[in-house]
Amino acid sequence: MQLRDFFSTDAIALDLTTETKDETLRTLVGLFHLDEKSEGILFKMLKRRENLGSTGIGRGIAIPHCRSLVVNRLRVAFGRHTPGLDFKAIDEKPVHYIFLIVAPPLEVSNQYLPVLGKIAQFSKEPDVPEQLAAVTKPEEFLQLLEMKGV
Amino acid sequence: MHEELETLLEMQDLHMQLRALEEGEVRDLESGLFDMGIEEALETLDQKILELQGRLEPRVQDRYRRLISAGNRAVVPVLGGVCYGCFVAVPTSWAAEADPNDKLNVCQNCGRFHYYPT
Ligand SMILES: [Zn+2]
Numbered sequence: 001m002q003l004r005d006f007f008s009t010d011a012i013a014l015d016l017t018t019e020t021k022d023e024t025l026r027t028l029v030g031l032f033h034l035d036e037k038s039e040g041i042l043f044k045m046l047k048r049r050e051n052l053g054s055t056g057i058g059r060g061i062a063i064p065h066c067r068s069l070v071v072n073r074l075r076v077a078f079g080r081h082t083p084g085l086d087f088k089a090i091d092e093k094p095v096h097y098i099f100l101i102v103a104p105p106l107e108v109s110n111q112y113l114p115v116l117g118k119i120a121q122f123s124k125e126p127d128v129p130e131q132l133a134a135v136t137k138p139e140e141f142l143q144l145l146e147m148k149g150v
Numbered sequence: 151m152h153e154e155l156e157t158l159l160e161m162q163d164l165h166m167q168l169r170a171l172e173e174g175e176v177r178d179l180e181s182g183l184f185d186m187g188i189e190e191a192l193e194t195l196d197q198k199i200l201e202l203q204g205r206l207e208p209r210v211q212d213r214y215r216r217l218i219s220a221g222n223r224a225v226v227p228v229l230g231g232v233c234y235g236c237f238v239a240v241p242t243s244w245a246a247e248a249d250p251n252d253k254l255n256v257c258q259n260c261g262r263f264h265y266y267p268t
Contacts, residue, residue, distance in 0.1 A: 035268045037151045037251075045163050052194060053186035063184075067170075068163045069227060072267040090185055105166045105223065113175055120183050 001111070003118050004145045011077040012138035016098075021087050022047070024079065025064060028100045031077045038070035042102060056089025060096040061123045065116055067105050074103040074111050076119075078141060080132065097132050099123075122150045151251045154210055155225075158263055161202045162225045165218055168195045210254070217262060225263040236260035 011031040018024040022043075029042050045066040049055065056062040077100040084094025099119045103112035122128060125148060135141045170176040171192055180186040203211055217224035226235035228250075233240050238259040255264040 037156065038268055041156065041159055041163075044160065048164070048198070049167070052191040053180075053184055055184055057183060066163070067166055069159055069225060069265055070267065072227065072229065104227075105162070113179065116179065120179075 001114060001118075002146070003115065003122065003150045004142045006074065006076045006111075006115060007078065007142060007145070009138040009142070011075070012141050013077070013079045014135060014138065014141070016079045016081040018081065018085070021050070021085055024081065024085055024098060025050075025100075028064075028077045028079050028098060032071070032075050032102075034070060041070050042066070042068055046100075046102075050088075054088040054090065056087035056091075056095050057120070057123060058089055058091035058093070059123070060084070060093060060129050061099070062087050062089065062095045062097070063099045063101065063116065063119055063123070065101040065112075067103050067112065069104055071102050071104055074101070074107060074115065076101050076115065080135070082133075097123075097129065118150045122148055151249075152254045154206055154254050155251055155263065155265065157202050157205050158210070158214060158225050159265060161199055161214065162218070162223065164195050164199050164202070168192060168199070171195070213256070213261065213263075223262065225265050226257070227267050228264050229267070233257045233260065233262070233264065235262035240264070 013031060016024060016027060018027050025046050026043055029039050045068050046064050049066045050064065055064045079098040081096055084096050087095035089095055101116055131144055135144060171180060171188055177188060181188050214224045223235065226233060228240050231239055231242065235257055236259045250266045257264060
């Protein structure tokens with residue numbers, strides 16, 4: 001299993017200009033092109049998860065995630081916010097890199113936790129924030145994942 | 151989308167989250183990587199579920215409770231015309247509607263609520 005296989009280039013947004021955490025979550029959910037109701041439910045679930053504790057794991061990275069029946073397969077998106085967002089992260093620093101992961105309650109191949117784990121592993125590499133900052137197009141983001149062997 | 155169906159979907163998502171937090175792998179991940187306070191989270195989820203439950207008609211509440219407390223899912227998707235609760239084909243007259251999610255459909259075979267993913 002390779003992370004890059006789960007990302008499509010149209011679900012990678014490198015120039016987010018959103019102002020708040022909520023607006024950012026909505027924008028990233030929008031990359032999945034669901035209907036309006038489904039987007040609303042997904043956003044609400046992600047918010048609920050954030051209310052249980054921020055998914056900002058530090059070093060400018062956040063990994064919002066949830067399961068919901070409104071998606072019929074695992075979906076992932078990546079967003080980069082260069083100015084930085086207040087995400088109530090563990091280290092209280094602004095968040096620049098957001099990995100969004102959603103999956104249905106039951107998946108045949110059970111990829112949700114492994115994918116979440118791989119993104120966490122990737123995020124822990126010391127030079128990753130720096131490298132994510134340097135990416136200029138979605139393809140380079142995918143190359144970075146591949147280079148890191150995740 | 152039918153209002154009660156939306157509530158049911160939300161409730162079930164929360165129930166799944168609750169169940170997942172009660173067991174090993176997800177619990178470890180959420181408390182380890184994301185530093186979540188598990189006990190507090192379980193309580194918050196419980197409260198939210200009760201609040202949502204209050205929005206449902208008693209009949210719908212009962213059906214949901216019965217299904218979910220048996221450890222089953224109460225809302226299941228219909229994919230390719232098949233109920234994913236019991237894997238029996240759903241009569242096509244329902245599936246052919248403009249948006250079947252506008253009605254609260256119940257499986258005639260297993261009694262679960264139906265949701266049609268986009
Ligand atoms: Zn059924």
